[in-house]
Amino acid sequence: MxxxxxxxxxxxxxxxxxxxxxxxxxxxxxxxxxxxxxxxxAAGLINPITGRNFVKSWRIDELIPFAIKTYQQLEQQLNISILETKPVAMLFNSVKTENDWLVRSSNPDVVDYVADDFQLDFYKNFMEDVQNGVEFKQAGRVRLxxxxxxxxxxxxxxxxxxxxxxxxxxxxxxxxxxxxxxxxxxxxxxxxxxxxxxxxxxxxxxFAPAKGDILLVNIPNYPAKDKLVKHGVFVIHLKEDLYWVGSTYNRDYKTIDPSPKAKKSLEERLKRVLKIPFEVVEHLTAIRPTVxxxxxxxxxxxxxxxxxxxxxxxxxxxxxxxxxxxxxxxxxxxxxxxxxxxxxxxxxxxxxxxxxx
Ligand SMILES: Cc1cc2nc3c(=O)[nH]c(=O)nc-3n(C[C@H](O)[C@H](O)[C@H](O)COP(=O)(O)OP(=O)(O)OC[C@H]3O[C@@H](n4cnc5c(N)ncnc54)[C@H](O)[C@@H]3O)c2cc1C
Incomplete structure (x- = not known):
């Protein structure tokens, strides 16, 4: 039994x-x-501060340390690399977003998660339209x-x-x-x-499932492999020159097949912000078990x-x-x-x- x-x-x-x-x-x-x-x-992102209003994720203070401990233990057990700890960089394309952030930035909820070495010029080298930004620590990616x-x-x-x-x-x-x-x-x-x-x-x-489309993209010479960059879309390093770009969020989907409209939108958003040439190699989709x-x-x-x-x-x-x-x-x-x-x-x-x- x-x-x-x-x-x-x-x-x-x-x-x-x-x-x-x-x-x-x-x-x-x-x-x-x-x-x-x-x-x-999924990208497997661990992101403590989310959304347009820079809100601390629900119970994140206890969830992140527990997740890190668990994945480290599994890394030992399975002898593979699972957890990549790296900062999330949120880039702002407008004065309004910058002001929204300034209002939130002194809130005790978020202060502990702010990394203090954000370098605007670094991002301006390869991203268009960067007004300012912020980096959050205690973040990373799980290779789900x-x-x-x-x-x-x-x-x-x-x-x-x-x-x-x-x-x-x-x-x-x-x-x-x-x-x-x-x-x-x-x-x-x-x-x-x-x-x-x-x-x-x-x-x-x-259940209120939400569909997500993503692109796998080759970006030779991208200089921020060690950051999880969000500028309209997330750009996340996977391996060699391959990056995860996404994602869409659609509750009103009719099919689970990859959506050509979502692909076009992601591609256009990336083209708008990235100064470096890229090539889309795959378009994937999945449904989040949202509630x-x-x-x-x-x-x-x-x-x-x-x-x-x-x-x-x-x-x-x-x-x-x-x-x-x-x-x-x-x-x-x-x-x-x-x-x-x-x-x-x-x-x-x-x-x-x-x-x-
Ligand atoms: C585009 C996208 C981006 C995302 N990005 C992130 C992110 O950055 N960070 C994050 O934390 N989360 C992210 N998520 C959410 C994350 O993917 C989900 O929260 C998580 O994967 C859900 O895991 P799960 O095991 O519940 O479901 P699933 O991963 O869907 O697994 C369910 C499993 O059940 C099996 N199954 C179902 N029915 C049957 C059956 N009848 N018989 C046998 N097997 C069955 C399936 O084969 C599948 O393997 C993202 C999701 C999407 C779609």
């Missing part, structure tokens, strides 16, 4: 598996070749794709991985266990990212007790997943209460309303 079946091995399922295995649990992970996985397309693939190999070597599309119709649910195609487990955890909208047990939850109230979806099914969900990492999977995967495992194994803000119990009423219809 397994302790857990985990459906989905993006960053969310990977980290839940990691913390359960650390506690000696018997786990089986099922994934369908990372089909449409956001974790395969590399981590997920290395962890898959580890699970396969341990014989705890099944490459398959999970068939919801084949799940037998009993009061204290589940059975799936001859495999028994005490509990099953669903971590399918935005594809949870196809999960008949949890699709009553108010209406912008908080993770974690917890137990309202009636089917062996069923659990770990989802809703939204646009911040790289730094929400480590902390909340550890919290979730403490809830499952040590009966630590879940934070009410992330517990899906906040939406149990939606389930009841669905049942009545």
């Amino acid at each position: 397994h302790d857990y079946i985990i459906v989905g091995q993006g960053i969310a399922g990977t980290l839940v598996a990691h913390f359960l295995l650390q506690q000696g649990k018997k786990v089986l992970v099922i994934d369908k070749q990372h089909h449409q996985a956001a974790s395969m397309v 794709k590399e981590l997920v693939l290395a962890y898959q190999t580890l699970l396969q070597e341990q014989g705890t991985y099944l490459e398959a599309s999970f068939d919801y119709q084949a799940l037998e649910i009993e009061p204290n266990q589940v059975k799936y195609k001859g495999i028994s487990a005490r509990r099953i955890i669903f971590a399918e990212g935005f594809q949870a909208t196809q999960n008949p047990y949890f699709n009553y939850l108010p 209406r109230d912008r908080r993770p979806f974690i917890g137990q099914h309202p009636h089917l007790k062996p069923l659990y969900l770990f989802n809703g990492m939204g646009a911040k999977g790289s730094y929400l997943s480590p902390f909340f995967a550890a919290e979730f495992v403490a809830y499952l194994e040590q009966e630590k209460a879940l934070d009410q803000e992330v517990d899906i119990a906040r939406y149990y009423r939606y389930y009841e309303e669905n049942e009545v219809k």
Whole structure:
């Protein structure tokens, strides 16, 4: 008998598996070749101060140190490089944005994250239209794709991985266990990212997925490999001359295919700001598992007790997943209460309303 079946091995399922295995649990992970996985397309940015209003990200003071500790531990375990710590440079193209920043800059919330060596002339050398800017420290990038693939190999070597599309119709649910195609487990955890909208047990939850298009671009001689630069779009070094440029954010999408309109818009935005020639080599898209109230979806099914969900990492999977995967495992194994803000119990009423219809 397994302790857990985990459906989905993006960053969310990977980290839940990691913390359960650390506690000696018997786990089986099922994934369908990372089909449409956001974790395969995301930049993996850890960005403490976000948005036009320069707002400190929710619970970032505890999320970042925990994420760093977890990824460093995984680097040791898997013997690969996962975490790149580098500053985020936000470049301003107008006096208005500069003034907005000046108003925010002395706020105690953001002060600790401001790096004090922003050099305007450096950026003006290769970027157009730079009025001013700011660099934030305690930032970086997580190589999500590399981590997920290395962890898959580890699970396969341990014989705890099944490459398959999970068939919801084949799940037998009993009061204290589940059975799936001859495999028994005490509990099953669903971590399918935005594809949870196809999960008949949890699709009553108010997911609000957001599509993102990105470009992979060759930029020979780009001088800011060691920064995560945002000037309209993010330009993020991947390897050699290859950069990640993105992204769009679209809640109103009709298809999950790459959008020619989004590609054109990203290309034009990059052309507008970058003084150096570049060449687009690939156009990718994925869907973020975003949620209406912008908080993770974690917890137990309202009636089917062996069923659990770990989802809703939204646009911040790289730094929400480590902390909340550890919290979730403490809830499952040590009966630590879940934070009410992330517990899906906040939406149990939606389930009841669905049942009545
Ligand atoms: C363009 C873009 C840019 C982003 N940039 C960032 C960023 O800079 N920083 C950041 O923190 N976050 C970023 N994100 C968000 C981040 O990608 C997500 O928060 C995170 O990847 C979600 O992880 P997940 O494991 O929940 O889902 P996913 O990565 O989508 O993984 C779900 C997995 O479940 C599997 N699955 C689904 N259904 C089934 C089934 N029926 N049977 C078997 N397997 C199944 C899929 O194959 C997949 O592997 C970005 C997202 C996008 C789209």
